[in-house]
Amino acid sequence: MIVVMQPEASEAQIQSVIDHLVNLGFDIHRSTGVERTVLGCVGATANIDVRDVEVLEGVAEAHRISSPYKLAGRSFRPEGTIIKAGPLTIGGDEIPIIAGPCSIESREQLFAVAEQVAAAGARGLRGGAFKPRSSPYSFQGMGEEGLKLLREACDHYEMAAVSEVMSETQIPLMLQYVDILQVGARNMQNFNLLRELGKIRKPILLKRGIAATIEELLLSAEYIMAGGNYEVILCERGIRTFETYTRNTLDLSAIPVVHKLSHLPIIADPSHGTGRRDKVPPMARAAVAAGGDGVIMEVHCNPEKALSDGAQSLYPQQFTKLMEELRLIATAVNKRVAPARAFAAQQR
Numbered sequence: 001m002i003v004v005m006q007p008e009a010s011e012a013q014i015q016s017v018i019d020h021l022v023n024l025g026f027d028i029h030r031s032t033g034v035e036r037t038v039l040g041c042v043g044a045t046a047n048i049d050v051r052d053v054e055v056l057e058g059v060a061e062a063h064r065i066s067s068p069y070k071l072a073g074r075s076f077r078p079e080g081t082i083i084k085a086g087p088l089t090i091g092g093d094e095i096p097i098i099a100g101p102c103s104i105e106s107r108e109q110l111f112a113v114a115e116q117v118a119a120a121g122a123r124g125l126r127g128g129a130f131k132p133r134s135s136p137y138s139f140q141g142m143g144e145e146g147l148k149l150l151r152e153a154c155d156h157y158e159m160a161a162v163s164e165v166m167s168e169t170q171i172p173l174m175l176q177y178v179d180i181l182q183v184g185a186r187n188m189q190n191f192n193l194l195r196e197l198g199k200i201r202k203p204i205l206l207k208r209g210i211a212a213t214i215e216e217l218l219l220s221a222e223y224i225m226a227g228g229n230y231e232v233i234l235c236e237r238g239i240r241t242f243e244t245y246t247r248n249t250l251d252l253s254a255i256p257v258v259h260k261l262s263h264l265p266i267i268a269d270p271s272h273g274t275g276r277r278d279k280v281p282p283m284a285r286a287a288v289a290a291g292g293d294g295v296i297m298e299v300h301c302n303p304e305k306a307l308s309d310g311a312q313s314l315y316p317q318q319f320t321k322l323m324e325e326l327r328l329i330a331t332a333v334n335k336r337v338a339p340a341r342a343f344a345a346q347q348r
């Protein structure tokens with residue numbers, strides 16, 4: 001059930017409604033918007049008549065939620081969710097671009113690409129330290145050493161650090177170094193991991209599973225939010241279809257669908273979505289045009305030598321050109337992409 005308080009409801013009235021609902025057996029998730037407070041009520045099994053709640057003092061309306069996700073649903077925060085992570089804001093007027101290598105491979109590799117993407121206007125630096133590889137014999141990542149490098153590069157170039165957490169045992173380590181914890185496609189339904197991420201208070205980048213429906217993606221977000229962590233960024237990264245030309249099929253229609261169903265921001269990953277460098281710029285442009293709240297892309301200074309996902313990694317010059325195009329497209333949809341920065345170029 002969702003309970004919308006009147007704009008003029010006092011704190012005492014809100015508290016008394018919360019107490020009443022807790023007594024009925026609900027877990028209450030409070031969303032304090034600019035205009036009014038919304039209470040997301042989950043968990044009670046008894047059949048409650050919403051009219052009994054609507055007559056409580058300070059309540060504007062109460063309604064049952066028919067969708068299985070209550071907190072991820074649009075009605076919990078009709079105005080949308082804005083998430084801040086380091087120097088990056090997502091869900092507002094600016095569309096942050098997150099870029100970097102698939103895997104952190106060495107200090108030289110990471111800093112070289114960080115400088116280039118920072119100068120081009122990226123707000124976030126991505127880089128895997130723990131890699132979910134299809135083969136156990138492929139490069140598995142640098143681990144904590146990689147996370148330290150990512151933190152250092154992000155502090156130096158003023159970017160938010162984004163890296164994948166593969167298991168709940170890695171969470172304390174990740175918290176020391178990253179601003180956004182990524183849940184990979186293969187872990188979208190790792191419910192133990194999602195529950196643990198609900199207990200922390202840092203933004204989560206939740207990637208859509210390879211064969212997951214949009215509803216399943218929102219239900220996975222609900223797992224995190226049910227623990228009280230409402231800072232979930234969704235990511236469309238391509239799903240598996242009968243098409244084999246591209247690595248996955250980037251389902252950009254998920255962007256307007258999610259915007260209708262949910263208040264959570266959604267970004268696109270055209271790198272994993274296509275698997276081919278030449279297909280990344282057109283799909284990144286399309287993602288911004290479709291209203292995406294951000295784009296995450298793989299960039300590498302020497303992709304032929306990359307330890308993972310070289311074929312889908314952009315060259316830095318390609319990325320810089322693409323950023324200029326994204327700025328133009330963002331303007332057409334009343335958004336903006338951060339400008340290029342001069343500081344990195346001067347340090348070269």
Ligand code: PEP
Nearest residue numbers: 102184185186207237272
């Ligand atoms: C990645 O971001 O490098 C990655 C492994 O992504 P996904 O989980 O979408 O495959």
Ligand code: MN
Nearest residue numbers: 102298308309
């Ligand atoms: Mn990758």
